[in-house]
Amino acid sequence: MGKFVAGTSLFGGRGAYTTSTRGLRLFRYDDLLREVDLFCRHGVETGTVGESELKQRIPYIFVGRKNGNYMIVQGAMHAREHLTALLVVCLAKHLVKNNRLPIDGGIYFVPMTNPDGVRLAQEGVGFVTDKQRKSNLLAVNGGTDFSLWKANADGVDINVNFDAHWAEGAQNGFYRSACNYVGRQPFSAAESRALRDFTLLIKPVVTLSYHLKGEEIYWEFGQTGHRRQRDKRYAEAISRYTGYPLVTLSGSVGGYKDWCIQCLKIPAYTIEVGSDRFEHPFPYSQLSVILRQNLDLPRKLLNSVVRDRRRLFGTNLHTLFE
Numbered sequence: 001m002g003k004f005v006a007g008t009s010l011f012g013g014r015g016a017y018t019t020s021t022r023g024l025r026l027f028r029y030d031d032l033l034r035e036v037d038l039f040c041r042h043g044v045e046t047g048t049v050g051e052s053e054l055k056q057r058i059p060y061i062f063v064g065r066k067n068g069n070y071m072i073v074q075g076a077m078h079a080r081e082h083l084t085a086l087l088v089v090c091l092a093k094h095l096v097k098n099n100r101l102p103i104d105g106g107i108y109f110v111p112m113t114n115p116d117g118v119r120l121a122q123e124g125v126g127f128v129t130d131k132q133r134k135s136n137l138l139a140v141n142g143g144t145d146f147s148l149w150k151a152n153a154d155g156v157d158i159n160v161n162f163d164a165h166w167a168e169g170a171q172n173g174f175y176r177s178a179c180n181y182v183g184r185q186p187f188s189a190a191e192s193r194a195l196r197d198f199t200l201l202i203k204p205v206v207t208l209s210y211h212l213k214g215e216e217i218y219w220e221f222g223q224t225g226h227r228r229q230r231d232k233r234y235a236e237a238i239s240r241y242t243g244y245p246l247v248t249l250s251g252s253v254g255g256y257k258d259w260c261i262q263c264l265k266i267p268a269y270t271i272e273v274g275s276d277r278f279e280h281p282f283p284y285s286q287l288s289v290i291l292r293q294n295l296d297l298p299r300k301l302l303n304s305v306v307r308d309r310r311r312l313f314g315t316n317l318h319t320l321f322e
């Protein structure tokens with residue numbers, strides 16, 4: 001397995017997530033907390049975005065400089081896509097490890113936006129203490145195997161719970177479910193509220209959301225004029241870097257990227273990693289391929305966006321003082 005995985009290559013120490021000779025084991029919420037702690041003990045800023053429905057904290061790792069230009073990179077918003085949590089940790093680790101690479105701002109890595117869902121997908125309902133919730137979840141899921149679960153612990157699909165044409169999507173569901181339920185109202189889920197509030201606090205210039213699977217890039221949400229040109233240009237650059245094609249007119253709404261584009265008016269992307277040749281639960285053996293395709297993408301994208309904003313800002317100032 002690649003040198004970017006596992007605590008041993010960068011941090012080492014007891015409790016670090018490591019590869020075994022049989023390949024990667026599931027990357028669990030416990031592993032995430034230990035990895036975040038290792039980042040912290042090596043002088044990297046870490047913190048909390050907010051709390052999940054079951055009061056589990058949603059951690060972040062910050063890499064780069066505090067110069068006002070920030071990016072948010074998040075993963076595992078969908079429970080069964082927990083491989084993206086490990087991916088996001090590895091992307092953060094790559095930047096810490098290669099700290100001489102120029103970075104024109106800072107990146108908040110949020111590896112696991114949906115920790116309750118990930119635990120359900122990996123462990124089943126055993127960890128849920130509330131009996132009523134437990135039986136509801138079992139009923140909604142129709143059994144004890146949650147490995148294909150996408151939602152949070154309330155049966156809300158976080159990525160259709162954002163306030164951006166909420167509940168207007170073709171795939172939207174209106175009852176608790178393993179996937180696609182939009183929730184009672186926009187931001188009814190603790191996780192989407194936490195990510196919204198964190199995003200409003202950080203004021204990122206660009207966001208990147210990792211999902212699984214399909215090897216494709218979503219970039220569009222009704223932008224027009226110069227914003228459309230701008231966002232498409234970055235999307236094409238992401239496509240060249242990763243080798244994934246762009247998807248237009250997906251028809252999905254209410255996602256984090258959609259909200260970032262519509263409400264914050266910033267470029268925001270959903271990247272579906274992982275080949276469609278594989279089925280869910282997605283094999284962790286593909287991580288090395290996915291890492292190669294995405295390894296330095298966050299830094300390159302942030303640098304491009306910041307460079308363009310500086311140019312634009314310079315032009316405006318010039319006009320102003322003419």
Ligand SMILES: [Zn+2]
Nearest residue numbers: 078081211212
């Ligand atoms: Zn997803």
